[in-house]
Amino acid sequence: MSASNDTNSGLIQINYNDQIVRMFTLATLFWVTIAMLVGIIIALQMAVPQLNLTEWLTFGRIRPLHTNAAIYAFAGNAIFTGIYHSTQRLLKTRMFSDGLSKIHFWGWQFIIVMAVITLPLGLSQGKEFAELEWPIDIAVVLIWVVFAINFFGTLLKRNEKHLYVAIWFYIATIVTVALLYIVNAISTPISYFKSYIVFAGIQDALVQWWFGHNAVAFFLTTPFLGLMYYYLPKAANRPIYSYRLSVVHFWSLIFLYIWAGPHHLLNTALPEWLQTLGVVFSIMLWAPSWGGAVNGILTLRGAWHLLRTDPIIKFLVAAITFYAMATFEGPLLSVKAVNGLGHYTDWIVGHVHLGALGWNGFLSFGMIYFIVPKMWKTELYSKKLANFHFWIGILGILFYYVSMLAAGLTQGLMWRAVDANGHLVYPDFVETVIRILPLFLFRTLGGVLFLGGFVLLLYNVYKTIKQAPKELAEETVQVRTSSSAPAHPEQGHRKLEGMAAAFTILALIAILVGSIIEIVPTLSINKYVKTENKVKPFTPLELAGRDIYVKEGCFTCHSQMIRTMHSDVLRYGAASTIEESMYDRPFQWGSKRTGPDLARLGKKYPDLWHYMHMEDPRAVIKESIMPAYPWLITSTIDFDSLQKKVSLFKKLGVPHSEEDLSDANNRAKEQAKKIADVLKKQGVKEDVSDKKITALIAYLQALGQKGGE
Amino acid sequence: MSEDKTQIYDDKIIEGYEYDGITEYDNPCPVWLMYIFYFTVLLAVFYTGYHFGSSSRDGILDDYVIKLNEAHTPAQSSKQKPEISENELSALLQDADALAEGKEIFGDKCALCHGNSGQGLIGPNLIDNCWLRGKGKISDIAVTIRSGIPDKGMIAWENRIPEQQILHIAAYIKSIQGTTAENAKEPDGELVEE
Numbered sequence: 001m002s003a004s005n006d007t008n009s010g011l012i013q014i015n016y017n018d019q020i021v022r023m024f025t026l027a028t029l030f031w032v033t034i035a036m037l038v039g040i041i042i043a044l045q046m047a048v049p050q051l052n053l054t055e056w057l058t059f060g061r062i063r064p065l066h067t068n069a070a071i072y073a074f075a076g077n078a079i080f081t082g083i084y085h086s087t088q089r090l091l092k093t094r095m096f097s098d099g100l101s102k103i104h105f106w107g108w109q110f111i112i113v114m115a116v117i118t119l120p121l122g123l124s125q126g127k128e129f130a131e132l133e134w135p136i137d138i139a140v141v142l143i144w145v146v147f148a149i150n151f152f153g154t155l156l157k158r159n160e161k162h163l164y165v166a167i168w169f170y171i172a173t174i175v176t177v178a179l180l181y182i183v184n185a186i187s188t189p190i191s192y193f194k195s196y197i198v199f200a201g202i203q204d205a206l207v208q209w210w211f212g213h214n215a216v217a218f219f220l221t222t223p224f225l226g227l228m229y230y231y232l233p234k235a236a237n238r239p240i241y242s243y244r245l246s247v248v249h250f251w252s253l254i255f256l257y258i259w260a261g262p263h264h265l266l267n268t269a270l271p272e273w274l275q276t277l278g279v280v281f282s283i284m285l286w287a288p289s290w291g292g293a294v295n296g297i298l299t300l301r302g303a304w305h306l307l308r309t310d311p312i313i314k315f316l317v318a319a320i321t322f323y324a325m326a327t328f329e330g331p332l333l334s335v336k337a338v339n340g341l342g343h344y345t346d347w348i349v350g351h352v353h354l355g356a357l358g359w360n361g362f363l364s365f366g367m368i369y370f371i372v373p374k375m376w377k378t379e380l381y382s383k384k385l386a387n388f389h390f391w392i393g394i395l396g397i398l399f400y401y402v403s404m405l406a407a408g409l410t411q412g413l414m415w416r417a418v419d420a421n422g423h424l425v426y427p428d429f430v431e432t433v434i435r436i437l438p439l440f441l442f443r444t445l446g447g448v449l450f451l452g453g454f455v456l457l458l459y460n461v462y463k464t465i466k467q468a469p470k471e472l473a474e475e476t477v478q479v480r481t482s483s484s485a486p487a488h489p490e491q492g493h494r495k496l497e498g499m500a501a502a503f504t505i506l507a508l509i510a511i512l513v514g515s516i517i518e519i520v521p522t523l524s525i526n527k528y529v530k531t532e533n534k535v536k537p538f539t540p541l542e543l544a545g546r547d548i549y550v551k552e553g554c555f556t557c558h559s560q561m562i563r564t565m566h567s568d569v570l571r572y573g574a575a576s577t578i579e580e581s582m583y584d585r586p587f588q589w590g591s592k593r594t595g596p597d598l599a600r601l602g603k604k605y606p607d608l609w610h611y612m613h614m615e616d617p618r619a620v621i622k623e624s625i626m627p628a629y630p631w632l633i634t635s636t637i638d639f640d641s642l643q644k645k646v647s648l649f650k651k652l653g654v655p656h657s658e659e660d661l662s663d664a665n666n667r668a669k670e671q672a673k674k675i676a677d678v679l680k681k682q683g684v685k686e687d688v689s690d691k692k693i694t695a696l697i698a699y700l701q702a703l704g705q706k707g708g709e
Numbered sequence: 710m711s712e713d714k715t716q717i718y719d720d721k722i723i724e725g726y727e728y729d730g731i732t733e734y735d736n737p738c739p740v741w742l743m744y745i746f747y748f749t750v751l752l753a754v755f756y757t758g759y760h761f762g763s764s765s766r767d768g769i770l771d772d773y774v775i776k777l778n779e780a781h782t783p784a785q786s787s788k789q790k791p792e793i794s795e796n797e798l799s800a801l802l803q804d805a806d807a808l809a810e811g812k813e814i815f816g817d818k819c820a821l822c823h824g825n826s827g828q829g830l831i832g833p834n835l836i837d838n839c840w841l842r843g844k845g846k847i848s849d850i851a852v853t854i855r856s857g858i859p860d861k862g863m864i865a866w867e868n869r870i871p872e873q874q875i876l877h878i879a880a881y882i883k884s885i886q887g888t889t890a891e892n893a894k895e896p897d898g899e900l901v902e903e
Binding site for chain 2: 086089090092160162164230233234239240241242243244245246248249252272273276279280281283284286287288290291294298331421423424427428494604605606608609612620621622682683
């Protein structure tokens with residue numbers, strides 16, 4: 001419209017690939033349903049432990065399924081939908097390759113199906129949001145590369161010289177996610193479905209949360225900001241409020257975000273300088289995050305009346321509002337004092353869902369209501385239903401968030417309550433759990449409402465597609481090839497927007513700075529390990545028990561990190577040190593205390609206590625909400641793989657003794673026999689010397705007993 | 710919700726740039742947002758200086774250590790309370806309310822390991838005449854409850870149960886001595902004849 005120069009040549013006809021957009025749309029809808037259903041199941045399991053039915057559907061195994069489905073299946077498919085739809089239109093060209101688009105689509109769905117199968121089987125690397133085992137990791141990377149080639153190929157053949165701000169965010173997403181995922185998955189396989197991460201202890205903790213935090217940043221934030229920059233002005237038919245703001249907040253956001261990972265490890269054994277970086281960069285993220293929200297909201301000036309009539313605008317505006325709330329709460333929670341209260345509690349869970357349901361969920365729903373009628377060449381079946389969806393969705397989010405905030409604050413305050421004599425007011429952990437149980441039910445109600453609203457969307461989309469014409473012709477547009485576009489004398493950022501490769505490299509540099517400065521120093525872990533704090537490695541049997549701990553997802557509810565906080569030390573013993581977890585692959589510091597910390601659990605209870613507790617937690621702690629693990633008593637320990645494991649760890653630098661190295665199998669059997677004999681004397685009828693429970697007990701009894709305090 | 714009356718920007722569309730129908734205004738960044746940014750940067754610089762600055766470098770950790778020391782000072786050891794003689798404690802055996810309270814807490818906290826009737830389960834039998842610790846006097850039992858047997862898995866209850874209630878539990882345990890229960894655990898420890 002603005003190109004007033006006369007151009008008489010270079011007009012070409014472009015067909016957009018809309019089929020791939022339709023496919024990703026339907027995949028999104030399918031996986032949202034699964035992710036939310038699993039979410040509701042695990043929410044109920046927390047209130048009613050008897051709902052942990054069978055080994056494969058226990059909380060510890062399907063909680064990772066919920067998070068992976070929400071991130072990779074739901075958010076993943078949603079951003080692919082939006083990127084494939086908007087990129088073609090913003091660059092005025094068809095996607096680079098129809099073949100690659102198809103491979104991307106089916107490859108990604110295959111990966112998710114593999115996740116749905118392997119996670120309930122307990123095949124897990126034991127790192128949050130990175131549980132998938134190594135063969136699936138490789139598939140993820142390959143498919144991501146396919147996506148990247150397809151996307152950057154499209155950039156190269158674009159007919160629009162300048163890259164619009166949405167494209168900037170897509171570029172940052174693709175580059176950074178590749179880097180994060182690959183680095184955090186570097187592991188050594190010992191079998192087809194078991195591998196150990198190469199990083200240990202604080203290295204692993206730091207890499208994991210550099211990954212985990214930036215998965216939120218570059219998988220759940222930047223791509224969705226890109227989508228917002230396309231769908232909001234399209235739906236409202238208004239110009240973007242400020243081009244300058246998009247430049248400033250884009251670069252500041254991606255540069256600052258990458259540093260903030262250590263805020264997941266505040267008050268832990270992580271070196272102080274890293275914690276400090278985590279705090280200050282999180283605080284500085286406040287304004288750049290709001291930059292996106294402000295630019296979105298102000299774009300609507302003059303179009304506010306649409307908020308009354310158009311459900312799409314409603315969803316988008318609410319999404320941006322939730323984004324603004326979550327990105328204010330984030331820096332707040334990164335202040336050490338606030339974090340001391342909120343960390344390990346349900347407040348964090350509430351915070352995450354404010355983003356996941358409010359921001360990612362609502363933005364995706366707004367986008368889907370926008371895309372579906374366009375892609376199926378018809379009108380939306382019912383605006384009324386969409387409006388109704390909006391209101392129960394909002395109600396669902398509020399129920400969810402408020403109950404989790406209340407639960408988190410209540411429990412956090414109870415954990416730290418100390419009386420005049422310096423004693424804990426609530427020394428029994430379970431007391432603090434009982435108090436928040438009703439809130440777990442309110443949270444579930446919130447989830448059900450949110451899913452209920454989504455079912456309305458499903459019905460609405462189904463009816464819309466049903467009324468679509470049989471033949472869906474691809475959208476065709478006449479575009480000017482960029483070579484014949486008018487030339488402006490350009491400088492600064494405008495010039496950069498015309499240079500895709502340079503732009504990508506600069507974005508890469510922006511995210512590499514923080515990554516390198518934070519991660520490289522910890523790779524030489526020796527600097528942080530005090531040599532006088534000698535730590536003994538786990539025995540082969542304890543290692544077998546540790547694998548069970550990881551497999552059952554114990555880390556989803558138990559931390560192994562006593563923070564340098566008065567109330568933590570009173571409750572659990574001396575603060576954890578770097579040395580104590582220096583051989584742990586993966587580290588199991590955890591991020592949530594649905595149950596108590598286990599860093600110094602060893603020797604606290606007799607073996608029989610653990611035996612009875614694993615068989616039925618409520619036999620020893622009446623009000624416990626922990627699942628029962630009866631299969632550990634009947635299934636056998638995999639002794640044969642121990643040899644391989646011990647020699648792998650030895651190679652990675654763990655000082656296992658020569659005996660453990662040469663005869664791991666028999667050493668483990670001896671130790672198991674001893675434990676089983678003790679259990680027998682205490683009244684256990686079966687011989688459990690080759691059962692998993694014995695290995696797990698050996699591991700639990702070794703926690704905090706290896707020196708290094 | 711009406712049109713912004715305090716419009717300070719001119720909302721000039723940037724000519725020559727249009728993406729699939731989307732245009733952009735040439736508005737500056739909102740000033741208040743920039744101030745938030747500068748404020749957080751200042752805060753970051755200050756906090757980093759506070760942390761890395763030579764004199765306050767260990768301030769955060771020091772603070773934690775001080776708090777910890779403070780917390781530990783008032784907790785004097787009170788394992789043995791010699792002021793109360795065994796005779797006085799024996800009076801508790803006649804005090805129905807005290808025994809009832811002792812029984813209730815026993816059921817709540819002790820029964821998981823010692824059995825509902827004190828017959829022993831994870832922990833030892835408490836109804837026989839054999840004692841692993843002390844001579845079976847109420848004051849001996851109270852000592853065990855207070856300090857626990859950490860090596861064997863029994864935690865110290867001193868900080869978790871008020872002193873008066875510990876005495877009531879000890880009296881209750883004394884009172885069930887000599888009773889019988891099904892599945893009682895083997896006697897263990899030193900036989901004490903009374």
